[in-house]
Amino acid sequence: MSPEKKPQTMKPSSAAKKLGIYLPAAPEEFQNTPVSRSELDAMLAHPPQWVVDLRLAGPHPRDVVARKLGVSTSGLARAGVTDALTTEEIRGLLAAPPEWLVRERQTQAEVRAENHRINERDAARRAANPDRS
Numbered sequence: 001m002s003p004e005k006k007p008q009t010m011k012p013s014s015a016a017k018k019l020g021i022y023l024p025a026a027p028e029e030f031q032n033t034p035v036s037r038s039e040l041d042a043m044l045a046h047p048p049q050w051v052v053d054l055r056l057a058g059p060h061p062r063d064v065v066a067r068k069l070g071v072s073t074s075g076l077a078r079a080g081v082t083d084a085l086t087t088e089e090i091r092g093l094l095a096a097p098p099e100w101l102v103r104e105r106q107t108q109a110e111v112r113a114e115n116h117r118i119n120e121r122d123a124a125r126r127a128a129n130p131d132r133s
Helices: 012-019 028-032 037-045 049-057 062-069 073-079 087-095 099-128
Strands: none
Touching: 012 028, 012 037, 049 087, 062 073, 062 087, 062 099, 073 099
């Protein structure tokens, strides 16, 4: 007989990313303890109050900050935004956007428009030549 299988665990940083939270803002116990897949699934299905609070008020990880501001993570880096931001700080930036935010949102809009144009061009090419797909 084979021994019992050890449950698969992940680093707290991986679990925090999957939960969409900023790891340094999580409780100390979560930061220092590996998380099993079943524990993560339980937290995703029924998040503890501290996860709910972090998702609502922050501080938020860079990818969440970028998404809420409508810019890329590279845009945040170009602007020198290295710290995690809270929901209130993000709202403040959106209410009175600094010049860097206006510029980065414009850049993001241009990138999306170009990607849309390329996707439409490729779809038209595929429709014109269905046998080359």
